[in-house]
Amino acid sequence: MSTERDFDEREQREWQAQERALRAERAGKRSQGDPAVAQYRLIARALRDPPLDPIPSDFAVRTAARVAGAQSLGEQVDVWLGRALLALLLVAGVAAVYLYNGDSLREFSLSIPERTALGMQTLASWGMAIAACVALSSGFALARKR
Amino acid sequence: MGPGKPPGIDDDRVLVQAVLAGAPGAFETLVRDYQRLCWHIINRMVRHPDDTRDLCQDTFLRVHQYLHQYRFESALKSWIGQVAYSVARRHLERKRIPLAEPVDDDPWALVEQVPDGFDLEAASADQELGALLRTEIEALPPLQRTLLTLYHLDEVPIPEIASITGLSAGTIKSHLFRCRAVLRGRLQARIGGTE
16 A cells, blocks of 8 residues: 655654654653654654564574474485486386387397487486486476475 | 664674574573563553564564575664564554554644743652553554654654664655654643643
8 A cells, every 4th residue: 555645744744753852862862852753752652652462582492492303304205206216217117128128138139329219218318317307306396395 | 772882883793603503592692682672662652561472573583584584784783673664564464454544633733822931840759640651652553653662762863763663764764753842842832731
């Protein structure tokens, strides 16, 4: 909600009285006799002593402990996520060997140039799979930090 | 802030680096240094001790989580204040409590009747007047209550309040002016009514 506008002369005088009262109250000066400033001093006194609930004495200790707990949980999640990704990679590898076993055996009967081409293709596929795993893992780590 | 001199920008830098490096006790020190400001902002906005405690903890959890993004472009106090203010504002939005409502009274109607004299000390000792002012202050909308507390109790300058709340300095000045004038109008009405 915007209430911004310039003060007119009358408002400027009132603002000055409010600010004089605030400064006098902070400095603990004696009242100078201006009734408007004196009234604002009474208001400033009340505003410096609002009905606030007290801060629990162990608030900082408890908050730091909660943060440490959350951090340790986060670290555990990171470790488990890393292990899960590694396990997934191994399972994918075993599955690939199982599924393409026949092809890889047949590979031995291929001529050398053909075998080289197929080997490069397999290497590229594995490279992409590993890169995807690393990217996924880094993505998770980055998302957790944010 | 805790008792004594508030932390300066260099103290903040050392503290932030210590927290980021995971130094033992560093985060607890940060909480201790800024819990008062955080508590005041949230308590004045939500006015419920349990909600205040939970939201203050959430604030410091966020501070810890995002501290690596803090670039020392504003004082750490303002940065933490911003987080506290936004946490409290979201809480009010979820509860559908309006953050700021216009203070309807026309302060000039009563303020212009300047009294001949005003005995400040006698008025301070008058418990009825004290209770009236407290009631009127508590009846203000959350935003106005918070601005007045930051300015009067925490002695936060207007530009820094602007950085905490995201409001312009002119808007904050206008809220402060109007609320104090309305409070004076109501005080004047009570004094006029009892005399």
